[in-house]
Amino acid sequence: MILSKLSTRLNASLILNFTQRSSTLRDHVRWIQFTYYTDKTIIVPGETQEMNMYQAINHGLRIALKNDSDAVIFGEDVAFGGVFRCTMNLQKEFGNDRVFNTPTCEQGIAGFGIGLAAVGMTAIAEIQFADYIFPAFDQLVNEAAKFRYRSGAEFDCGKLTIRAPCGAVGHGGHYHSQSPEAYFAHTPGLKVQFIVMPRGAKQAKGLLLSCIEEPDPCIMFEPKILYRTAIDDVPTAHYKIEIGKAEVVREGDVVTLVGWGTQVHVLLEVADLVQEELGASCEVIDLVSILPWDTELVCKSVKKTGRVVIAHEAPLTSGFGAEIVSVVQEECFLHLEAPIQRVTGWDCPFPHIFEPFYLPDKWRCFAAVRKILKY
Numbered sequence: 001m002i003l004s005k006l007s008t009r010l011n012a013s014l015i016l017n018f019t020q021r022s023s024t025l026r027d028h029v030r031w032i033q034f035t036y037y038t039d040k041t042i043i044v045p046g047e048t049q050e051m052n053m054y055q056a057i058n059h060g061l062r063i064a065l066k067n068d069s070d071a072v073i074f075g076e077d078v079a080f081g082g083v084f085r086c087t088m089n090l091q092k093e094f095g096n097d098r099v100f101n102t103p104t105c106e107q108g109i110a111g112f113g114i115g116l117a118a119v120g121m122t123a124i125a126e127i128q129f130a131d132y133i134f135p136a137f138d139q140l141v142n143e144a145a146k147f148r149y150r151s152g153a154e155f156d157c158g159k160l161t162i163r164a165p166c167g168a169v170g171h172g173g174h175y176h177s178q179s180p181e182a183y184f185a186h187t188p189g190l191k192v193q194f195i196v197m198p199r200g201a202k203q204a205k206g207l208l209l210s211c212i213e214e215p216d217p218c219i220m221f222e223p224k225i226l227y228r229t230a231i232d233d234v235p236t237a238h239y240k241i242e243i244g245k246a247e248v249v250r251e252g253d254v255v256t257l258v259g260w261g262t263q264v265h266v267l268l269e270v271a272d273l274v275q276e277e278l279g280a281s282c283e284v285i286d287l288v289s290i291l292p293w294d295t296e297l298v299c300k301s302v303k304k305t306g307r308v309v310i311a312h313e314a315p316l317t318s319g320f321g322a323e324i325v326s327v328v329q330e331e332c333f334l335h336l337e338a339p340i341q342r343v344t345g346w347d348c349p350f351p352h353i354f355e356p357f358y359l360p361d362k363w364r365c366f367a368a369v370r371k372i373l374k375y
Contacts (some may be wrong), residue, residue, distance in 0.1 A: 007333075020084060022095070024255075033361045034139065034361075034362070035269055036231070036265055037249075038200070039199070039201075042241070046235050046237050047235070047237070049234060050231060052228050053195055053198065053201040054086050055211055056232070057163075058087065058088055058090070060212075061073060062090060064212045066125070070122050071122035072098050073099045074100050074109065074123075074126070075087075075123075076102060077101060077128065078099060080291050084227050088144060088227065106127055107136050110143075111139045112125075113144075113157075113160050114144050114157045115142055118147065118156070118157045125160070126162075127166070128165070129166075131174075131176055131178045132167050133164050134180075136162075140184070140187075141187050144160055144217045145187045145189030147217075151191060158216050161214075161217070161220060162217070162218070162220065163220050164220070165221075167179050167225060167261060169225045170225065172350075173351075176348040177350045178314075180221075184219055184291070190218070190219060190291070191211070191214060191219070198226070199249075199262070199286055200230040201230050201231060201234050202232040202356060203288070204222065207243070207288070209240050211243070214272075219312035223261040226261070232247065244289050244292040245297070246286060246287050246288050247285070248273055248283060249268065249284050250268060252283035252305065253281050253283065253304060254307065255274070255369050256283045256308040256364070257271060257284045257285065257286060257309050257313065258289040258309070258310045258311070259284075259311045262374070263311045263360065264284065264286045266360065266365060267282075270369060271284050272365050273366050274366065274369050276371075280373060283301050283305055293323075295327050299332050302328050302332045302336070303332050303335040306336055306337035306338070307338050307373070308328060308336075308341070309368045309369055310325065310343070311343040312360070313359060315345045316346065320341070321342045337375070338373075338375035343364050345358055345359065345360065
């Protein structure tokens, strides 16, 4: 059913190109739907060191533990480094009273973190996979997000940070590949940022430290496929990246491409392809944070280009792209030259063997750009 639906919606020439490309990539351990673009826009003075994303996160966590004696890290298997190695060696350095394992109980992890933060501790909790955050949904949505409001600002759990690896990884299937950010973006009181999703190592460290020091509870979704593929020259000092500010990672004047996390690299490839094949210039925006999200920067870009394509891995219906479409239509209606396009995952459970057909790769995004340029 999935394939028949795709066959009616995808351009035949794009499918052929897609098939030729994926057959080569399948020779590797996992299928990767993007090319990584090294971060050249975030400028932080001082010494740097080449790190991949999990190393940059580990470095940020080490700084947080060193600078804040009340900071603790906990979650499933974090004591030995976690399944993605983000907490590697931290227990050895800071002790088992500050970095420790929990039972396999996401509701308990979130509830424990809320309690710690409410009494003044800096609680940094890891949910091993974002797909398993849903048992903690009640704690995060009904407790953490409303703690300050329901107490009339007498109490809060603002020193709570939840980290969760998310998104496609090439072989995860429907329990290890989901992007659940839109569920939490509907919750006033939380700040959901793309660390929710960082597009690279340098951004990941800065956003992580911002979340940990932010006076509101934060959820940080980290695209797990970037843990080892994203390599940047990362500043070794403490630095932060402002929450709620999007970034123009490439300037253009004909189409605005909006994405976050891994999808930013897909859109940068699309911009190259559009320039080469269609002779048009695309502006690429990394949304960075989706609650709050930077409506001002996005609308400014759309008013300049008159066209916009939004891409995310999560399913189409009620994905966060729909919120962006709504605001852009309201604020930029008279500037639009074509209908807004969304390129997303499909409205079905995340498939295993059909993952290459599920993801919004550069060919699907290129088709959307070509469509609005011909409108």
